[in-house]
Structures are given as C-alpha cells and as structure tokens.
Amino acid sequence: MTGPQLSLAQIRNRLVLTARTILRRHLPGSDGRCLACRIPDCRIAIAARDVLDSAEKVRQGRAPTPPDSNDPQD
Numbered sequence: 001m002t003g004p005q006l007s008l009a010q011i012r013n014r015l016v017l018t019a020r021t022i023l024r025r026h027l028p029g030s031d032g033r034c035l036a037c038r039i040p041d042c043r044i045a046i047a048a049r050d051v052l053d054s055a056e057k058v059r060q061g062r063a064p065t066p067p068d069s070n071d072p073q074d
C-alpha cells in the first residue's frame with residue numbers, strides 16, 4: 001500500500017517489484033503467446049516493461065520519455 005509517508009524511492013521500488021511480478025506471470029510461452037492472457041504481444045507485459053524502463057531511467061537520473069501520442073505526424 002502506497003501512502004504519503006513513503007519516499008519517492010520507496011514508491012519506485014514498489015512499482016518495480018509489482019512490474020517484475022506481473023512480468024513473471026505474463027511470460028511468453030513456447031508458442032509466443034502470454035501464458036496468462038493467451039495472446040501474442042501481451043499489453044500487460046509491455047506496460048510492465050515500460051514501468052521498469054522508466055524506473056531505471058529515474059534511478060539513473062534521466063527523465064523518462066513521455067508517451068509520443070502528442071508528437072506531430074508528418
């Protein structure tokens with residue numbers, strides 16, 4: 001449970017632990033499909049990987065890149 005008494009580092013660590021737990025449950029099987037969802041390219045696993053990537057960038061002092069939904073399309 002997160003609350004205002006936690007430091008940013010503690011919140012980040014909990015997000016990382018949660019993302020790792022999700023990735024362990026949403027591994028691709030031998031057929032390439034998620035073992036939990038039974039679909040290829042599991043969106044839950046992709047989101048968990050994004051959380052881990054962002055948390056690592058924050059840990060290294062680099063700002064995570066925002067979603068590119070507002071990028072202009074040429």
Ligand SMILES: [Zn+2]
Nearest residue numbers: 026034037042
């Ligand atoms: Zn899945």
